[in-house]
Amino acid sequence: MKKVKILILTVVFLLTMALPAMAQSNSPVNKGSFQGASFNGSDGTVDTSVDLFTNFEDKDSYILYYQTYNYEKDEYYYGSAVVPATNAIFDVNKGIAKVNTTVEIYKVGYTCDEEGNCTGDETPAGTKSINLAWTFNPKSYSTSKYSDKNVQIDFDQYIKLSKGTFKNYNNVSVSGALDGKSTDSFENSGANVSTGSSFAIIK
Template sequence: MKKVKVLFLTVVFLLTMALPAMAQSNSPVYKGSFQNVSFYGSEGTVDTSVDLSTNYEGKNSYILYYHTYNYETDEYYYGSAVVPASKAVFDINKGTAKVNQTVEVYKVDFTCDEEGDCTGDKTPAGTKSINLTWAFNPKSYSTSKYTERNVQIGLDEYIKLSKGTFKDYNNVSVSGTIDGKGTDSFEYSGGHVSSSSSMTIIK
């Protein structure tokens, strides 16, 4: 439940970050959609997660994220790749999503000062091959909504109104491999699928 809540907040954050770009449009009204699928698995002291989300900065594409964290050794690995829509499948009507992509991975070492401000140094750590398929029930989902009014997004730019609807789909299963490791070989694993639609008026 905690991970699902984090994913929901991530979607809200990405929508918010996209608003300044929306304001660049000649039209004061922006209508958009967001799609997200994720997989998370645990084995021993290592947590692995993969996330595929709509790319707001590039048309007709997604961003694929890869993370691993070892709680025992405090090692963190991160990677991302832009995936063209032609190479990623997200079909709500059929209840399926697919991605087959290689991601460049970096080991990230964090250094924090006395005030708690941290910076991360990245070291190349090879590539990971991700080949995953999500299956879900397109007719079974929970719905949540949000509304924002009069939010400043620029020096003289404000959101007059922003509203959206989120759908979190049920009965999600994930199959495939992450760097050759099958999703069914993790001690604990799960998947999440969500979509949203939004409408924003800029004044």
């Protein structure tokens, strides 16, 4: 359930960030739909997650996020990539989602001065190949909703009201590999798939 909540909050954040571009039309009401699939796995002190979302600014592509964190070494790596629809499939009617792409990875570090002011820096750390397939029952899901008011999205632009409805599919399974590491080889793992729609009134 925690991963589902994180997935929902991430989608809400991404949709909110995309609203300034969507608001270029003359209509104050903006509608959007999204699809999302995620995988998370852990091995010892290392957590890994992959999230695939609708690209709100280009409906012919998706955005993939890859993250790993080593608690023992305090090392964090991340990467993101725009995935064209030719390398990603999301078919709710058939209950499948797939992605096959390569992501550039960066190691994130922080440098702090004597006063405690910290700055982040990113170091290229190669690439990761992502080849995952999610399967789920499109008729088995739970529904959740969110709403928000008076959210600033630009210098002089606000969301007067934002509402959305999510379908969180049950019994999601995932197969494939992350840079050659099979999803079955993780000590613990989980997967989620969500779809939904939303609208926002811009003022």
